[in-house]
Amino acid sequence: MSSLDTFDVVIPAYNSREQVSNAVSSAFAAGADRVIVVDDGSTDDTAEVARRAGAEVVSQKNAGAAAARRSGLQSVAADHVIMLDADDQLVPEGVATSRESLADDPELSAVGGSAIGVFADGREAPVVANDRTPSLQSLLSQGFAPVPPACIVWRTDLLKRALFEAEPEPLLPRYAEDYEMMVRAAMQGPLRFHTDPAAIYSLEGGKSMQDPRRSIRSVAHTRQYYSQHIGISVPRWSQRQVEARAALRLYKNATAWPQRIRYLSKAFANDPRSMASLGLKRLSRKFR
Incomplete structure (x- = not known):
């Protein structure tokens, strides 16, 4: 990996004062040059806690995780970027594996590792991508992201193109926003996954578990929207x-x-x- 390959971490955060410090610390431990916390209209002192941990803070009115990630990405100037949720943490060794793979193959838009999924009771379960090189068509056909966003190192220029420039207009859903991000990134270049743990992932804290029906409906709408755009057929x-x-x-x-x-x-x-x-x-x- 070239010494010139820099990477930043963007953390969308809403009322996350209890978790955000650990997330920021894990990002720096993984080698991040900058950590950007997007305070998504929190009513607690999330922003101040993040600053004390060493992060740069961008504040906005509450608009959801997708909008917060986009806002943070606009501030990123590094070669690579990770989108880390405030209740998750990075694993340095897995992040390094992803960065090395991304640096070695300029055609890739992203490389991801596995996750160590953690339940509220402390029980752990691995989250591993079944398909190491998923195509755009397979992402739309299967209807789920292979791993959580925290596991993935994105090539910054391609992710910016995917989210800000490429057609069609993004949906920016409140639920399953990481699935849309992965679909749009796959439209810009191949994805690759490996088995090294790259993140510690909270299995019970996300919206997809709080309201799984709404999350699945969002995925269903997203896959139809993009399959129609690129001209492939996926069953409703x-x-x-x-x-x-x-x-x-x-x-x-x-x-x-x-x-x-x-x-x-x-x-x-x-x-x-x-x-x-x-x-x-x-x-x-x-x-x-």
Whole structure:
């Protein structure tokens, strides 16, 4: 990796005073040149805590994570950038692997590692991309981002082009905004993933777990919007398929077996064919 390859970290934060300091510290520990915290209209002292931790702070009215990431990205001048949520942390070794791969192949728009998923009770579960080189078509067909955004190092110029210049106009959804970001980045260049842990990821703190149905509906709209733009056909999800995917998301993140069995049963009842094709036996072994 060239000594000229710099990287910044952007952290959207809303009422995150308890978590943001650890996120900022982990970014600097991973080698970040700058850490930019976008205070998304917090009503607590998130901004001051972030400044004390060494971050630069950009303040805005509450507009959601997608808008906060865009705002922070506009301040980035480094070669590479990571979008880190305030309740997550970076793992230096995995970040270094991603940066080296990105520096070695100028055609790539992003490289990501795996995540160490952490439940509220402290239980851990790996989050690993099943497809190491997903295509734009596979992202739209499958309807999910391979790993959380914190795991990914983006090439700054291509990400800026993807979010600010490329057609069509971005949707900027309140839910599943990381999925749209990945789709738009894949339109600019290939993505690559490896298995080294690059982030510690909170499995229960995000909007996708607080309201999985709304998150899945957002993904459904996003995949139709972009598939129509690039001229490929992906099947629309029915309401039952949305319910099944929402139940599957709850299943993967539940801690108690009675809950997991209930969610798994609901997923199968709503869409048995799709759930079988998603490999629930493998998922069950992975999260046991």
